[in-house]
Structure formats: C-alpha cells, structure tokens
Amino acid sequence: MTDRPPLETRVLFSRSPDSADPESAWQSAGAMERGAAAGVARVLDRLATRAPIVGEPDYPASLLDLADPPRVVFVRGALPERGRAVAVVGSRAATPYGLAQAGALAADLARLGYTVVSGLARGIDGAAHRGALEAGGASVAVLPGGLDAVTPRHHAALAEELCARGGLLSERASGPPPFPATFLQRNRLIAALSSATVVVEAASRSGALATAAWARRLGRPVLAMPGDVDRETSRGTHALIRAGATLCESAGDVRSTLGDAPGGTDGNPPEARLVAALRAEPRGAEALAGAAGLAVSETLALLLQLEWAGVAVAAPGQRWRRARP
Amino acid sequence: MTDRPPLETRVLFSRSPDSADPESAWQSAGAMERGAAAGVARVLDRLATRAPIVGEPDYPASLLDLADPPRVVFVRGALPERGRAVAVVGSRAATPYGLAQAGALAADLARLGYTVVSGLARGIDGAAHRGALEAGGASVAVLPGGLDAVTPRHHAALAEELCARGGLLSERASGPPPFPATFLQRNRLIAALSSATVVVEAASRSGALATAAWARRLGRPVLAMPGDVDRETSRGTHALIRAGATLCESAGDVRSTLGDAPGGTDGNPPEARLVAALRAEPRGAEALAGAAGLAVSETLALLLQLEWAGVAVAAPGQRWRRARP
Numbered sequence: 001m002t003d004r005p006p007l008e009t010r011v012l013f014s015r016s017p018d019s020a021d022p023e024s025a026w027q028s029a030g031a032m033e034r035g036a037a038a039g040v041a042r043v044l045d046r047l048a049t050r051a052p053i054v055g056e057p058d059y060p061a062s063l064l065d066l067a068d069p070p071r072v073v074f075v076r077g078a079l080p081e082r083g084r085a086v087a088v089v090g091s092r093a094a095t096p097y098g099l100a101q102a103g104a105l106a107a108d109l110a111r112l113g114y115t116v117v118s119g120l121a122r123g124i125d126g127a128a129h130r131g132a133l134e135a136g137g138a139s140v141a142v143l144p145g146g147l148d149a150v151t152p153r154h155h156a157a158l159a160e161e162l163c164a165r166g167g168l169l170s171e172r173a174s175g176p177p178p179f180p181a182t183f184l185q186r187n188r189l190i191a192a193l194s195s196a197t198v199v200v201e202a203a204s205r206s207g208a209l210a211t212a213a214w215a216r217r218l219g220r221p222v223l224a225m226p227g228d229v230d231r232e233t234s235r236g237t238h239a240l241i242r243a244g245a246t247l248c249e250s251a252g253d254v255r256s257t258l259g260d261a262p263g264g265t266d267g268n269p270p271e272a273r274l275v276a277a278l279r280a281e282p283r284g285a286e287a288l289a290g291a292a293g294l295a296v297s298e299t300l301a302l303l304l305q306l307e308w309a310g311v312a313v314a315a316p317g318q319r320w321r322r323a324r325p
Numbered sequence: 326m327t328d329r330p331p332l333e334t335r336v337l338f339s340r341s342p343d344s345a346d347p348e349s350a351w352q353s354a355g356a357m358e359r360g361a362a363a364g365v366a367r368v369l370d371r372l373a374t375r376a377p378i379v380g381e382p383d384y385p386a387s388l389l390d391l392a393d394p395p396r397v398v399f400v401r402g403a404l405p406e407r408g409r410a411v412a413v414v415g416s417r418a419a420t421p422y423g424l425a426q427a428g429a430l431a432a433d434l435a436r437l438g439y440t441v442v443s444g445l446a447r448g449i450d451g452a453a454h455r456g457a458l459e460a461g462g463a464s465v466a467v468l469p470g471g472l473d474a475v476t477p478r479h480h481a482a483l484a485e486e487l488c489a490r491g492g493l494l495s496e497r498a499s500g501p502p503p504f505p506a507t508f509l510q511r512n513r514l515i516a517a518l519s520s521a522t523v524v525v526e527a528a529s530r531s532g533a534l535a536t537a538a539w540a541r542r543l544g545r546p547v548l549a550m551p552g553d554v555d556r557e558t559s560r561g562t563h564a565l566i567r568a569g570a571t572l573c574e575s576a577g578d579v580r581s582t583l584g585d586a587p588g589g590t591d592g593n594p595p596e597a598r599l600v601a602a603l604r605a606e607p608r609g610a611e612a613l614a615g616a617a618g619l620a621v622s623e624t625l626a627l628l629l630q631l632e633w634a635g636v637a638v639a640a641p642g643q644r645w646r647r648a649r650p
Contacts, residue, residue, distance in 0.1 A: 097553055097555075100555075101554060101555070181641075181642055181643065184643065185641075203622075204622040204623065204625060204626040205621070205622045205625050205626075209625070209626075209629055212629075213629055213632060213633075213639060216632075216633060217639070225554060226551035226552070226553075226554065226559070226563060226566075226572075227551070227552070227553050227554070228422055228551075228552050228553050229426060229550060229551065229552070229573075229574040229575070230422075230425075230426070234551070234574075235626065236626070238551065238572055238574055239626045239629060239630060240629075241551075241566065241572055242571075242572050242630065243629060243630045243633040243634070244633055246567075247551075247563055247566055247567050248554075249554040249559075249563055250554070296530070297528075297529040297530045298529065300529065300530055300534070301529045301530075301534075301560070301561070301564050304534055304537075304538055304564065304565075304568060305564065305567065305568045307538060307541070308541060308568040308569055309568070314538060314542070317506055318506065318509065
C-alpha cells in the first residue's frame with residue numbers, strides 16, 4: 001500500500017471530477033484551490049473527520065455496489081458493518097402517526113442489532129435517528145452537504161450524538177448542498193449503505209421514493225409502511241406497496257425480509273410449523289393451532305395466506321387440508 | 326318450462342337436503358312440516374318474497390359459479406345485474422376511520438353504477454349499505470338468517486330501505502342463523518354475487534377474511550384497504566395485501582381492477598399516456614407530465630411504478646427514458 005494522502009489532498013480530490021487520483025488532483029490544482037482545501041481540511045480535522053478513498057480498507061464496501069460510487073467519502077464516527085444497516089426514511093412533513101411509527105420502528109430495529117441509516121432531515125429522518133439512539137442502538141446519517149454544514153440547524157446536537165453512537169457520512173467535503181438534485185444523489189448513498197430500505201410516510205413527490213428507487217436498482221429489499229388512505233403521506237408508501245414493495249407493519253417484517261433468523265432458538269417459523277400440521281384430511285383451525293403451537297387467530301391469518309399460496313385448501317366448516325402436490 | 330312450484334313447496338325444498346326436486350320434497354314431508362312450511366310461506370308472501378330455484382330465469386346466475394349453490398334462494402327487492410356488483414365488507418367492531426371510509430367507498434361505487442353488496446351487520450357492512458343508499462345508488466344485503474329475521478334489530482329500517490333501493494337475499498327461508506358457521510357460509514353468497522370484494526377493516530379473525538377467501542376461490546378480485554399499523558382492524562387487511570390482494574385507496578382502484586373503462590371518453594389511462602411520452606433519450610418529469618397531460622406529482626408516482634415494472638429507466642437529474650426492449 002502507498003502512503004495515504006493527507007486530508008487536504010482528499011478534499012481537493014473530491015472536488016476534481018477530471019482527476020484520476022489524489023496526487024494528480026493536487027498537482028493540477030492552482031495555489032488558491034490548494035489553500036481553500038487546506039482550510040476545509042483544518043475544519044474537518046477538528047471535527048475528527050476521516051476521508052477514505054475507494055480501495056482503502058476503511059472505505060465503506062457497500063457503496064461499491066453503486067455504478068458511480070463517490071471516490072472519497074467524509075466520515076465522522078463509525079459506519080455499520082455490511083449487512084447490519086437498515087434505512088428508515090420518509091417525509092419531512094410527517095404526521096404524528098408517522099413520527100411515532102418511525103421512532104418505534106427504529107427503536108425495534110436497534111434492539112434487533114441493526115444500525116438505522118437516514119438523512120438527518122426533519123420529520124421521519126429525525127424521528128428514526130432518535131428512536132434508534134433512545135433504544136441504545138446506533139444510527140448513521142448521510143448528509144447532502146458537508147460534515148461542517150449540518151442542516152436543519154436544530155439537528156446539530158442530534159448530529160453530535162450520532163457521531164458518538166454511530167456516524168455521519170457525506171460525499172461533499174464542506175458547505176451546504178449546492179443543488180436540489182444533490183439531495184436525491186445523496187439518497188443513493190443511504191440506499192447503498194443499507195441492506196434494506198423502509199419508507200415511513202411519503203407523499204407522491206417525496207424524496208424518500210427516490211431512496212426506495214435507488215434501493216430497488218441495487219437489488220436491495222424495499223419496505224413501506226401503510227397508513228390511513230385519507231392522509232396525503234400515505235400516497236407514496238401505498239404506491240410503493242402496489243409496485244411490489246413489502247408491506248411493513250413492524251421491525252419483524254424487516255427481519256423476515258432480510259431472512260435473518262428470529263431471536264428464538266427453535267428456528268422454525270410459524271408458517272413452517274403450520275404447513276407441517278396440515279394433513280391430507282381436513283383439520284379444524286383449533287386442531288391446527290394446537291399442533292403448530294400458535295394462537296387460533298394467528299393460525300387463521302396464516303391459513304388464509306397458505307391458501308392463497310396454494311399450500312392449504314379450505315374444506316367446509318372452517319377446516320383446511322394440505323394441497324395435493 | 327314446468328309450472329313454478331308455490332312458495333310453501335320452495336320453503337320445504339330449501340330445508341330438505343335429501344330431495345332431488347321440490348315436488349319430491351313436498352311428497353315426502355310429513356303433515357306437520359308441510360303446515361310449518363305453509364306458515365313460513367304466508368310470512369314470506371306478506372314480505373313480497375320470491376324464491377327462485379336453480380334453473381329458473383330469476384335465479385341469480387352468478388351463484389352458479391359456486392361448487393354448492395343453494396338450490397333455492399329467498400329474495401326481496403331486486404338483485405344486481407351480473408358484473409355490476411361489488412362487495413364491501415369488514416369488521417363489526419369498526420373504527421370511525423373504517424366507518425367513514427366504507428361509507429365513502431360505497432357512495433363512490435354507487436356513483437360509478439355498481440350495486441354494493443354486504444351482510445347488513447353492524448360496523449362496516451351497515452356503513453357500506455348506507456353509503457350506497459345516501460349516494461342514490463342500490464345496495465343488496467345477504468342475510469345469514471331468514472328474511473323474516475333481520476338482525477341486528479336496529480337495522481330493520483335499513484333492511485326495508487334496501488328492499489326499495491336494492492334487495493335482500495338469503496338461502497334460509499326463516500329464522501335466525503342456527504350456527505356460527507352459518508355466517509361464514511353466508512359469506513360465500515356475498516362473494517359470489519359480486520364481481521369484486523373489498524375488505525375495509527378486519528382484525529385477524531374477521532369473518533370478512535372468509536368472504537375474501539371465497540372471492541379468491543371463485544377467481545374474483547379481492548381488494549383491501551390499508552390503515553394505520555397501530556390499529557388491530559388493519560391486521561386482516563394488511564394480511565390480505567401481503568397475500569396478494571389489491572391495495573384499495575378509492576373506488577377508482579375497484580374500477581381499474583375490474584378493467585372497466587373510466588368515465589371519460591378519451592379512454593387512455595394515465596399509465597398508457599405516460600409510457601407513450603417516454604423516449605429513448607431521458608426527459609425530465611415536468612416534460613413527461615406535460616406530454617402525458619398529468620400532474621407532475623402523479624407523473625413521478627407513475628414513473629416509479631413504471632421503473633419498477635421495467636418500462637422506464639431513471640437517468641441522473643430526475644429524468645427518465647423508455648427501457649430498451
């Protein structure tokens with residue numbers, strides 16, 4: 001390995017779209033640009049910022065799944081292990097329902113050991129970060145602007161807390177996001193850092209839908225939480241569900257989608273136990289519930305799903321048999 | 326055609342599971358049974374009840390799609406034309422949200438010309454019947470007991486109104502439903518009379534899920550209206566959506582699912598117009614919205630769906646192009 005370039009070189013490299021490597025960026029830059037880069041580097045250094053370059057071991061590997069990974073990212077705190085991060089994103093103009101659900105979902109995800117990734121925006125993003133931290137978990141914010149320019153201002157304390165109990169990441173060295181499109185570009189990093197993306201509340205034009213689209217392009221699961229149909233903030237999540245996103249009622253849905261084993265040690269999920277309880281002769285719901293070790297209500301709900309999936313067949317009198325192969 | 330048997334013969338036939346036809350049911354019945362049947366027939370006649378038998382022209386043809394159609398049904402008022410009825414069903418223990426949505430959905434369906442079919446139960450059923458009537462439309466109730474035994478009692482006036490502006494149907498000649506399973510058996514008639522079934526609010530064990538399952542067995546579309554995830558009455562509808570039911574936000578979703586033409590005369594649905602506006606070169610959302618004659622917000626929501634369906638491809642800067650075939 002070569003010597004790692006200093007922070008001011010990395011700052012300059014992040015701004016030089018034509019440079020093949022940090023050294024040539026540094027060589028071709030004028031004295032004024034170098035001076036500005038050194039100034040930014042001093043601020044970042046004070047903020048304990050690292051700036052890993054593609055190919056370096058501390059560069060977040062999951063970003064390399066993007067067609068256009070940033071050549072250098074600016075990082076404070078710690079980034080999640082690959083496979084242990086879930087994005088929770090949604091509307092800035094969130095409702096009390098959305099804020100409560102985002103907070104509870106993030107808290108439950110944190111308890112399951114996932115790092116919650118979001119965008120530090122007001123509304124759902126802020127509720128998700130806070131929910132994870134309040135549950136004693138970790139959370140990472142991907143900023144549209146530089147790490148020296150946290151917005152909204154009233155999230156500055158939250159950003160500091162994230163650095164202690166998670167991290168901040170940006171592909172910009174400093175300053176506010178220059179274009180509206182910068183926010184949408186940022187969303188690709190949220191999706192790429194996360195094994196799954198959950199959208200909680202999104203109106204039809206929400207940027208959260210762009211995050212979902214990035215996750216989809218990356219082949220990562222997208223989940224969406226439904227809500228009452230008479231709220232505008234349900235439009236986007238319902239559109240996602242129609243388009244194939246997984247309906248999310250709780251953190252358990254995220255875990256199932258990721259195929260992670262449930263907390264218990266018996267291993268067999270309820271569906272599998274119920275399928276095993278089905279016979280060639282129809283059995284009543286109570287008998288099936290007993291055999292599968294499930295509540296009758298859960299059994300009936302699962303039977304309906306199994307019937308739809310062609311695994312169970314309904315017989316008269318609320319009884320079900322196994323479908324013939 | 327033979328002479329149509331009188332009402333008392335039909336009453337007896339409906340009760341004689343071993344009889345091949347009304348005449349033999351009448352012949353084999355004892356004097357006491359015949360007397361009871363004549364008594365029931367007098368009540369039904371006073372209620373202006375008809376009792377079509379399978380094979381008679383006024384027997385509702387859509388019931389013949391069932392594996393076990395009733396041999397005779399008791400009918401007051403008028404039944405919907407085939408293809409023009411939609412079931413709206415759900416929890417008895419409905420919430421204000423569910424009641425409001427069921428009423429609004431039924432009203433909109435009525436305005437679109439559909440007859441709203443339900444079960445006259447308290448909760449969602451009652452709200453659906455009332456919504457259709459208040460919008461000036463027709464509604465049909467399928468009763469679990471006889472037409473002489475409307476329950477709940479406080480729905481008696483609603484039942485009379487339904488006879489004037491729709492109808493009542495039952496497979497039982499008289500008396501209350503004898504078994505809990507009778508309600509679930511009744512649900513197959515609701516599903517069979519209707520071209521589609523919409524579930525609005527259902528807990529995990531709701532009978533409305535049985536109606537949905539019957540519709541599914543009949544190959545008829547099932548729709549479910551989502552709601553906030555922190556309400557028990559959303560469990561069943563979300564389970565349906567997970568299992569493949571169509572997410573229903575409005576009567577428009579029912580119409581699209583049934584493939585009925587929209588009210589307008591231009592014919593082309595928004596998706597088709599948007600697909601036609603996509604080019605090999607990426608175009609911005611505003612340009613696409615203009616070309617398709619859509620709002621930008623609707624365009625963005627549709628673009629996301631088209632992208633997921635592999636029809637549109639996203640390009641940098643919120644632009645989309647047509648996918649290469």
